[in-house]
Amino acid sequence: MIDYERFTLENGLRVIFHQDVTTPMAVVNTLYDVGARDEAESKTGFAHLFEHLMFGGSINIPDFDAPLQNAGGESNAFTSNDLTNYYNILPKENIETALWLESDRMLSLAFTPKSLEVQRNVVIEEFKQRYLNQPYGDVWLELRPLAYEKHPYKWATIGKNIQHIEEAVMDDVREFFSKHYHPANAILCIAGNFGLAEVKALVEKYYGDIPSKDKQVRILEKEPEQKIFKEKTIYRNVPADAFYFAFKMPERKNPEYYIVDALSDALGREKSSRLFIELKKEKKLCSEIQAYITGNIDEGLLVISGKLNQGVNFDEFEKALWDCIRDFSNFVMSEEEMTKLVNKIRTSKEFQEQGLLNRAMNLCFFELLGDANGINEELEIYQKITVHHIQETAKSILIPSNCSLLRVIAEKNEKNG
Amino acid sequence: MDRKIAPALQSIDAIDFINPKIYDINQNVKLFFMSEVPNETSRVDLYFDAGTIKGEKGTSSFVNGLLLSGNESISSTEISHQMDLLGGFFESGITTEGAVISIYALRENMPALLELVKKSMSEMTCTEKEVQELVQDRKQKFQVNLQKTRFLAQRAFQHNLFYSHQDYAKVVEEDYYENVKSSDLRQFFSNNYLNGLTKIAVVGNFSQDYIDEIIDLFGEWVKEGKCEYAKDFKNRVGLHAVKKEDAMQSAIRVGKILFNKTHPDYNDFLILNTIIGDYFGSRLMANIREDKGFTYGIGSMVAEFNNFGYFMIATEVGKEFKEETIKEIKFELNKLQTELVPKEELDLIKNYLLGQLLKSADGPYSMMDLYLSAEIHGLGLDFYNESIKSIQEITPERIQELAVKYLSWEDMTIVTAG
Numbered sequence: 127m128i129d130y131e132r133f134t135l136e137n138g139l140r141v142i143f144h145q146d147v148t149t150p151m152a153v154v155n156t157l158y159d160v161g162a163r164d165e166a167e168s169k170t171g172f173a174h175l176f177e178h179l180m181f182g183g184s185i186n187i188p189d190f191d192a193p194l195q196n197a198g199g200e201s202n203a204f205t206s207n208d209l210t211n212y213y214n215i216l217p218k219e220n221i222e223t224a225l226w227l228e229s230d231r232m233l234s235l236a237f238t239p240k241s242l243e244v245q246r247n248v249v250i251e252e253f254k255q256r257y258l259n260q261p262y263g264d265v266w267l268e269l270r271p272l273a274y275e276k277h278p279y280k281w282a283t284i285g286k287n288i289q290h291i292e293e294a295v296m297d298d299v300r301e302f303f304s305k306h307y308h309p310a311n312a313i314l315c316i317a318g319n320f321g322l323a324e325v326k327a328l329v330e331k332y333y334g335d336i337p338s339k340d341k342q343v344r345i346l347e348k349e350p351e352q353k354i355f356k357e358k359t360i361y362r363n364v365p366a367d368a369f370y371f372a373f374k375m376p377e378r379k380n381p382e383y384y385i386v387d388a389l390s391d392a393l394g395r396e397k398s399s400r401l402f403i404e405l406k407k408e409k410k411l412c413s414e415i416q417a418y419i420t421g422n423i424d425e426g427l428l429v430i431s432g433k434l435n436q437g438v439n440f441d442e443f444e445k446a447l448w449d450c451i452r453d454f455s456n457f458v459m460s461e462e463e464m465t466k467l468v469n470k471i472r473t474s475k476e477f478q479e480q481g482l483l484n485r486a487m488n489l490c491f492f493e494l495l496g497d498a499n500g501i502n503e504e505l506e507i508y509q510k511i512t513v514h515h516i517q518e519t520a521k522s523i524l525i526p527s528n529c530s531l532l533r534v535i536a537e538k539n540e541k542n543g
Numbered sequence: 544m545d546r547k548i549a550p551a552l553q554s555i556d557a558i559d560f561i562n563p564k565i566y567d568i569n570q571n572v573k574l575f576f577m578s579e580v581p582n583e584t585s586r587v588d589l590y591f592d593a594g595t596i597k598g599e600k601g602t603s604s605f606v607n608g609l610l611l612s613g614n615e616s617i618s619s620t621e622i623s624h625q626m627d628l629l630g631g632f633f634e635s636g637i638t639t640e641g642a643v644i645s646i647y648a649l650r651e652n653m654p655a656l657l658e659l660v661k662k663s664m665s666e667m668t669c670t671e672k673e674v675q676e677l678v679q680d681r682k683q684k685f686q687v688n689l690q691k692t693r694f695l696a697q698r699a700f701q702h703n704l705f706y707s708h709q710d711y712a713k714v715v716e717e718d719y720y721e722n723v724k725s726s727d728l729r730q731f732f733s734n735n736y737l738n739g740l741t742k743i744a745v746v747g748n749f750s751q752d753y754i755d756e757i758i759d760l761f762g763e764w765v766k767e768g769k770c771e772y773a774k775d776f777k778n779r780v781g782l783h784a785v786k787k788e789d790a791m792q793s794a795i796r797v798g799k800i801l802f803n804k805t806h807p808d809y810n811d812f813l814i815l816n817t818i819i820g821d822y823f824g825s826r827l828m829a830n831i832r833e834d835k836g837f838t839y840g841i842g843s844m845v846a847e848f849n850n851f852g853y854f855m856i857a858t859e860v861g862k863e864f865k866e867e868t869i870k871e872i873k874f875e876l877n878k879l880q881t882e883l884v885p886k887e888e889l890d891l892i893k894n895y896l897l898g899q900l901l902k903s904a905d906g907p908y909s910m911m912d913l914y915l916s917a918e919i920h921g922l923g924l925d926f927y928n929e930s931i932k933s934i935q936e937i938t939p940e941r942i943q944e945l946a947v948k949y950l951s952w953e954d955m956t957i958v959t960a961g
Binding site: 148149150151185186187191192193195196197198199200201215216217219220222223226230233243244245246247248249250251252254255256258259260261262331332335363364365366396397398403407410413414433435436462465466469470472473476477479480481 | 544546547549550551552553554555558581582583584618619620623624626627628629630631632647648649652676679680683686687689690691692789790791792822823824832833834835836837838839859860861890891892894895897898899901902905906908961
């Protein structure tokens with residue numbers, strides 16, 4: 127059970143306070159309700175580029191990192207398709223430094239041309255390092271537009287291509303800030319050994335005078351229901367053939383979301399999972415195979431991915447995979463298998479919540495979904511899933527007409543073979 | 544409120560370091576136990592004298608991947624199934640000088656999990672089927688790695704850094720995956736695991752009695768006699784370039800053989816290392832990322848071994864920036880030798896490092912790891928009180944003295960890949 131208190135400032139900033147008396151550290155976590163899904167299709171990668179610019183100095187403070195380091199702290203951030211999250215960890219005595227810095231960059235950025243120019247280059251190098259200069263690095267750049275036709279999940283957080291980042295100009299930066307970075311679009315969590323009154327006073331002091339703006343209503347293109355099996359084959363200079371089966375799944379708030387999560391574990395989380403045993407251990411068709419969900423707020427994906435063994439062709443593998451999926455959907459799993467999934471989830475959750483930062487980030491995330499208390503209800507939801515739920519959901523989701531398949535063929539093998 | 548004025552700061556004067564309880568299993572092998580855990584999580588680590596310097600051509604690494612591979616009557620799948628049913632997580636890892644397995648679980652399940660690990664490993668036979676599968680998987684992973692400039696650079700760096708000692712300098716080659724003999728693996732497993740346990744670390748809210756049970760359970764695996772490790776290393780200096788035609792980025796490594804926590808200059812050097820590349824505002828980050836935008840990241844580190852250590856700078860940059868980046872790294876090291884670090888910068892680093900040390904001691908898991916990283920060198924937690932003193936007392940002159948002593952460009956091994 128994670129305890130917390132909640133309050134909202136007059137300007138619309140939602141605040142969560144989580145007390146932990148055992149730690150000398152404090153966390154200040156800020157979640158902004160903006161991600162790559164809020165970008166225009168002609169300017170992708172912007173939410174993430176913007177995250178970099180948030181460290182380039184704010185209206186009253188020329189440098190973000192140095193004052194925080196001087197307070198013994200450190201900071202970082204991440205952007206996803208759904209949201210942008212900034213965190214600071216520092217000795218609790220110096221928490222005001224983090225509030226001072228975070229509140230000033232919520233008030234306004236410095237918008238220096240040098241910062242934009244440099245961070246454009248840094249992000250281009252990040253693009254190369256993560257997506258282009260790695261074997262299989264670009265598969266998500268290919269898989270997203272295959273799986274999604276309308277919804278902005280069709281582009282990756284880093285952007286569709288490097289050109290979009292190169293073309294970003296200061297006017298875009300200002301507009302993005304004005305639209306998405308204000309109190310009503312943020313959730314703040316403070317965690318550490320403090321009292322509620324103290325936290326309220328501190329938050330009021332630093333955030334109370336930030337002008338309020340109306341929260342934008344998010345209108346995204348709805349992804350049409352998929353009706354046919356989609357496939358694409360790409361050729362790359364990689365050592366082994368690889369596969370990515372992506373099945374559409376319900377949005378985060380749908381009760382079926384949790385069932386699909388458990389179902390993906392049953393298929394391919396551990397070495398005792400269905401696909402691992404049947405396709406790798408028994409039939410020896412692939413060298414690795416895993417199943418997981420993308421965890422998105424809107425309609426996400428359940429992905430089965432892995433690499434083929436040398437000498438195995440896609441036809442043979444795909445037939446075996448669909449057979450395995452059919453068995454999984456046709457025969458209800460044992461209670462023991464269900465127990466196994468839930469036990470694993472329970473251990474993961476306990477370890478995840480061990481860390482103060484994780485607790486703070488998750489509280490913000492559940493508040494974004496609608497209620498911070500979701501963090502305390504999750505385990506029970508998993509525990510209530512039955513073997514029949516799993517079977518019904520498998521039958522409706524794990525079908526070819528709900529699937530997009532990306533094949534990566536190793537060019538060298540082609541030539542040699 | 545004037546937003547231009549920073550809030551007042553408090554500096555950290557002392558940190559509560561907490562010792563684990565220590566149990567002697569034999570003369571050299573100990574169990575360390577940290578019991579103050581405010582939740583139901585627990586972790587048990589078993590350390591073995593089974594690093595890559597032991598055994599030929601990848602033997603140590605293959606064996607490390609086979610620990611739960613079972614035998615003719617109990618399959619690896621069955622073992623995984625039982626492990627998962629108890630909600631447990633098993634990790635095994637290997638370094639140059641040692642191997643470690645970690646079991647993560649809720650406290651209530653740990654006894655059954657440890658029984659399972661003990662039984663499975665005791666009866667493991669390196670079956671032909673499991674060995675062949677592992678070798679094939681590893682070979683494919685190796686081929687994927689060969690496509691990464693980061694991997695190529697690290698491999699070549701290690702080779703040249705440890706050049707004076709071939710058992711440390713050897714790098715994985717394609718022929719590691721041919722003609723692997725199960726009998727060699729079994730022999731290694733018996734010598735280095737079933738008779739190679741060097742340390743146990745337990746974090747979790749367990750009773751004293753249960754710790755005794757753990758000792759009884761794994762006691763028969765302890766290594767008799769001391770572990771021996773090499774010393775007096777010398778890196779092969781100069782530039783070594785690895786070619787990779789189609790790369791968009793080049794990976795760069797710059798470094799040299801250095802010392803570990805037992806050396807009187809260690810604590811002070813760690814502060815110098817921070818200035819160079821071990822925090823977001825470091826000299827290298829400020830110059831090569833935040834000023835020039837050549838890279839997504841650049842950092843430096845000090846790695847420790849039993850009898851020595853090494854210093855390394857690592858980055859991946861756009862291939863057109865390779866030469867200029869090396870020039871800038873050289874420039875930054877030289878600047879630290881010739882110019883005093885401004886007081887403001889050093890004060891910031893002092894505060895930052897004290898905050899980081901406080902964080903490293905926060906919670907039972909961090910505290911255990913902090914303790915063990917001193918214990919491996921025969922040092923106690925007082926080492927970290929010395930670190931605090933070193934941070935508080937260091938001067939710009941001392942930083943310059945260390946830079947002159949240890950950061951000459953002529954002593955560096957420089958590797959590029961891509």
